[in-house]
Amino acid sequence: MRAHGVGLIAATALLCGAGAAAADGGEIWVTNEKDDTISVIDVDTLEVVRTIPTGERPRGITFSKDFSRVYICASDSDSVQVMDPETGEILHNLPSGEDPEQFVLHPDNRRLYIANEDDAITTVVDTETRQVIAQIDVGIEPEGMAVSPDGKIAITTSETTNMAHWIDTETEQLFANTLVDARPRHAEFIKDGTELWVSSEIGGTITVFNVADQTEIAKIGFEVQGVHRDRVQPVGFEFTADEARAFVALGPSNHVAVVNAETYEVEKYLLVGRRVWHMAFSPDRSLLFTTNGVSGDVTVIDVAALEPIKTIKVGRFPWGADARP
Amino acid sequence: MRSALLVALTLATVLSAAARAEVAVTIAYLEQQVERPPTLSNLEPVPEDLGLAGAALGVEDNATTGRFLGQSYALEVQVVPPGGDWRAAALRARAASDVLVVNAPQDALLALADMPEFADALLFNAVAQDDALRDADCRANVLHTIPSYAMRADALAQFLGKRRWDEWALVVGTQPSDEAFAAALRRSAAKFRLEIVDERVWAYDADIRRNATQEVPLYTQDLDDHDVLVVADELGDFGRYFLYNTWEPRLIAGSEGLVPRAWSPVVEQWGAAQLQNRFVAMAGRPMRSEDYAAWAAARTVGEAVTRTGKADAASLRAYILSDRFELAGQKGRAMSYRPWNGQLRQPIPLVHPRAVSALAPIEGYLHERSELDTLGLDAPESGCDRF
Incomplete structure (x- = not known):
């Protein structure tokens, strides 16, 4: 009887252990632009486990490097909110400039580079002192933000000016401005910061730059069968851990393209929800979560199989996404 | 690495300044x-x-x-x-x-x-x-x-056609712009196989603001059966008083109600x-x-x-x-x-004062080149030979 009890305890401990291991799958945090909330998705159960109120019109979202803080662009509250991800409590607001849309956290884990969409400005904020360090004049409707892995270059793309603006993070000054196709939306550095990719929503392309001299080395086009090219609109994109592939959200074509990052060829198109915007990988990069603005849901893609496996209902107009372990 | 990068940056700046x-x-x-x-x-x-x-x-x-x-x-x-x-x-x-x-x-x-x-x-x-x-x-x-008037009229016709509101009554004001828009509406109705079942001119010259509830029901009472009352009133003179005052409970579109606009x-x-x-x-x-x-x-x-x-x-x-x-x-x-x-x-938004109801071209109206060319004068229809 006693031995049996021990066995039961051991079994329970094992179950708890399994549960704890499963919880290691982490979470995906999704901003709902038209609900002023964040939906937190459990990566193991693929269900929404928390809904957290935010400021008005939350869009860009990113965790601090140690995941102790989450930064949220509350566009219509004209602030970047700093939240404790455990409690969901807003700790304070950062001075962000007007209408912050997207941002990127510098590798120094302190400087936040923020695109102020209505003001044609990029604001640099020190997240520790909560002071604005610099405001940089950029083109109209700044949106996409990226920073090189060594932290030396920050990028702002401007949607109406149709440029990638290159910021020297030492001087916080522009050192180059490169034209891309219409309505650039998102930018990412890859290959140790030697390549910069910029998506153009209306142009329907991704421009690949050689970072050393800011010259264009490739232009990636997309063609979804049965969808007019006007509706194939690349927005957010992310790379697999080995940087062999990019997943590119194609907006109202309701597809995600899988791009070979070496050959710049599109390998496959995956059907997701309506007007797919942005995406985030699970912490182990085995799953990809896309935000589908119009259908108000998130599509889960199995990265190895290149198959969508589930749709998860979230709030109205899901926009940004980030992951934490 | 840092200095190499800086040199590269400086060079690029100089180059782009020279090239521009x-x-x-x-x-x-x-x-x-x-x-x-x-x-x-x-x-x-x-x-x-x-x-x-x-x-x-x-x-x-x-x-x-x-x-x-x-x-x-x-x-x-x-x-x-x-x-x-x-x-x-x-x-x-x-x-x-x-x-x-x-x-x-x-x-x-x-x-x-x-x-x-x-x-x-x-x-x-x-x-x-x-x-x-x-x-x-x-x-x-x-x-x-x-x-053009034709693009706006086509946008409206696509939407009404998609909703299967195929039979229109048309009321046209007396201004030249009213007639121009009406002509485009007639052309669009034919293009998308809709029917203008009745048509008349609004030439009422008294102030209708105080007696719309008396006049408009009478004016619309004997219109032939229609799904939608389409109004050509480009200056915004009388159409606004038709809303909710028609004899039959009918939607209003055209220059009033649901309006195709550039912006x-x-x-x-x-x-x-x-x-x-x-x-x-x-x-x-x-x-x-x-x-x-x-x-x-x-x-x-x-x-x-x-x-x-x-x-x-x-x-x-x-x-x-x-x-x-x-x-x-x-x-x-x-x-x-x-x-x-x-x-x-x-694209042409179809709007009312509080929202965009739809954006034309409406899904389902196809074109060999661009769906946007389902709106207005397409190449074979246009008599323009100066380009």
């Missing part, structure tokens, strides 16, 4: 003011800077982009009061630039386009919706950023909210269709200058009419110009 040619672009804005017939309601006075404010914003947008490329933009404004000297103002505008945004009715626009001094100029028509300007009366030196303050998707905000901040009022068309004209010039590095009318015209040209117009799709008549292809 300084380009100074002046766009002339030329307006022929017109006497506007009185309307019963004074709820929405026509802004004095209608059109002009849009052109000014477009030039400001161009300048923001231009300063990264060594390009500067200026706007030269000539406004002629009713009965003023149009020709003299035109020549003053022409002295400032060979690229013009024109706010003038069809007759004045054609007189301008046919002046020998303008033979090599590039004119953007930002207000005249007349279909003839995209048809037999087209001019090689005139491009159109305002949608409206209720357009807020596709980055439109940012454009609306910039406009309100500058002009202190909401953006209207004529403002949008003038903005699109100025932005077309800016986009062509940015991509070609050239600023003369001939180079710009060639690029704008090529298949390389694309304009992001905050209506969800790339916009371009029809090479057969110079009309800017664009």
